[in-house]
Amino acid sequence: MQQWAIREYAKQMVDEGISSSRQIQVGIEKACKQQYRPRPTEFAKLCKPTPEELGIPSLREAYDEVIARRGRFKGKDFEFSHRAVELVDERVGHRVYQMRDADFMELFKGEYEYWVGRAMTGDLPEAKKALEYSTPKKPVIDSYVAKHGKPMLGDDLVSQKIKELGMLVSRKRQAHISTPDDKVA
Numbered sequence: 001m002q003q004w005a006i007r008e009y010a011k012q013m014v015d016e017g018i019s020s021s022r023q024i025q026v027g028i029e030k031a032c033k034q035q036y037r038p039r040p041t042e043f044a045k046l047c048k049p050t051p052e053e054l055g056i057p058s059l060r061e062a063y064d065e066v067i068a069r070r071g072r073f074k075g076k077d078f079e080f081s082h083r084a085v086e087l088v089d090e091r092v093g094h095r096v097y098q099m100r101d102a103d104f105m106e107l108f109k110g111e112y113e114y115w116v117g118r119a120m121t122g123d124l125p126e127a128k129k130a131l132e133y134s135t136p137k138k139p140v141i142d143s144y145v146a147k148h149g150k151p152m153l154g155d156d157l158v159s160q161k162i163k164e165l166g167m168l169v170s171r172k173r174q175a176h177i178s179t180p181d182d183k184v185a
Helices: 002-015 021-032 040-047 059-070 083-097 101-120 140-148 157-178
Strands: none
Touching: 002 040, 021 040, 059 083, 059 101, 083 101
């Protein structure tokens, strides 16, 4: 009977992804605080850290955080309380503008549970930096004109259109320069 019980506890721990001795030790500590001996499924769940132990806010707190990020702090620097909440915001936060509150909450809950589950197994992806700003390079056409001069235009219809556009741009530029207070004429 004892061998059967040990196998059942081991099976449940494998099913729940419990693989380290530290996780089992945490489960034993939590089980000792209870007034009864937990069943194998309960013990396996005791071995897993809770979202609160990982520093993840509750569903409602995470929801409020994403709403604040998309509302009051829109376009400003924002520090999320946990990477899991940041991932939820990246994945579905933009939908807050497109959906009814109840529908968004349902979508948010599913995404939150997914990322909390991944956080509990230590499987959250690292944050990636956004593309860094680099100063624009001089357009290729400018370097070509500097080396070879302006291209010669012929008398065909396309060349005539290009000449007309060039003169139009020059006139607009001159009108802009000659008006006070940088107002376009």
